[in-house]
Structures are given as C-alpha cells and as structure tokens.
Amino acid sequence: MTILQTLTQTIESRKLASPDSSYVAKLFSKGEDAILKKIGEEATETILASKEGDKAHIVYETADLWFHCMVMLSHHGLSADDVLTELARREGLSGITEKNSRGGA
Numbered sequence: 001m002t003i004l005q006t007l008t009q010t011i012e013s014r015k016l017a018s019p020d021s022s023y024v025a026k027l028f029s030k031g032e033d034a035i036l037k038k039i040g041e042e043a044t045e046t047i048l049a050s051k052e053g054d055k056a057h058i059v060y061e062t063a064d065l066w067f068h069c070m071v072m073l074s075h076h077g078l079s080a081d082d083v084l085t086e087l088a089r090r091e092g093l094s095g096i097t098e099k100n101s102r103g104g105a
C-alpha cells in the first residue's frame, strides 16, 4: 500500500472519531468551510515558501497543502486515487496534446 492509500484510510477512519480525539476528526466536525480555509492558508504558505526558495520548507508546506486537499477529497467521497487516475488519463493524452499544439491532427 502506498503512503497516499494509507493516509486515505487514516483520514476516512477519522470521520467516525470524536472531534476531541484527533486533528482530522476535529476538522471534519467543523465542516467544509474550515477544510477549505486550511487549503487557502496552506496554498499561501506554499507560495511564500517557493518565493523564499528553501527546499525543505517548500516540501514541508507542499505536504501540508496536499494533506488538506486529501481531507477535502474525503469530505466529497473522493480520494487521492481519483486524482492520480485523472493525471494518468492526461498523461495518456499528452502525445495527442503535443501533436495538436504543433498543428497536427
């Protein structure tokens, strides 16, 4: 099992947990707006880290951003696997896109 799949299972398990018992359970109990607010904050922190240029900080903030996006996906009954499937689909289209940008059929 990959880390994304393990983390997805952990996040799912927090839906049944008491809000006092964990960070993710508390975030779920606050609802979608609280989850989206965290994504906004983490996106801003990721942008600032990129401008600062410290590689370790960029990785740290990007992990926070991805994590909160995974909580948002779970809120909607989705998971990281759904996003990976979409990225794989686009990768499969990449040759076609390149051909189109060169004016090919």
Ligand SMILES: N=c1c2ncn([C@@H]3O[C@H](COP(=O)(O)OP(=O)(O)OP(=O)(O)O)[C@@H](O)[C@H]3O)c2ncn1[C@@H]1O[C@H](COP(=O)(O)O)[C@@H](O)[C@H]1O
Pocket (backbone or CB within 6 Å): 007, 010, 011, 014, 021, 022, 023, 024, 025, 041, 063, 064, 067
């Ligand atoms: N990957 C993460 C993870 N990344 C970030 N965070 C939390 O997200 C928050 C990030 O927000 P900030 O950087 O703004 O820090 P903060 O000011 O302390 O946060 P707030 O109090 O403002 O919410 C912190 O409280 C972090 O602890 C995470 N919390 C949990 N996980 C994973 O989720 C699993 C379940 O977590 P629990 O629900 O806490 O058991 C854990 O085992 C981890 O694998």
